[in-house]
Amino acid sequence: MVKMIDSEKIAKLLLSGARMTDKHCEKCSYPLFEKDGRIFCINCDTETKEDIIKEKIEFLYKKLKNTENVEEIEKIARAIETLKKIRKL
Ligand SMILES: [Zn+2]
Numbered sequence: 001m002v003k004m005i006d007s008e009k010i011a012k013l014l015l016s017g018a019r020m021t022d023k024h025c026e027k028c029s030y031p032l033f034e035k036d037g038r039i040f041c042i043n044c045d046t047e048t049k050e051d052i053i054k055e056k057i058e059f060l061y062k063k064l065k066n067t068e069n070v071e072e073i074e075k076i077a078r079a080i081e082t083l084k085k086i087r088k089l
Pocket residue numbers: 025026027028029030041042043044
């Protein structure tokens with residue numbers, strides 16, 4: 001199904017420093033955008049995923065700062081690593 005491209009979203013992205021690439025999304029065939037070396041599809045909402053992950057990483061760092069329990073530090077550190085990996089996908 002082909003939907004109309006959200007021109008307002010595109011304008012915001014371009015203003016934020018993103019640029020349109022000549023590639024298209026494999027899932028929805030929207031043009032792909034590139035920002036900070038990351039290519040994403042505005043329709044599949046990778047940007048939203050990015051925001052969620054960023055928020056969780058910040059939360060984990062705060063938790064890490066406040067704990068002195070070694071097991072918990074290890075757990076949090078692993079969680080942060082996992083989130084960072086997901087973010088790159
Ligand atoms: Zn897509």
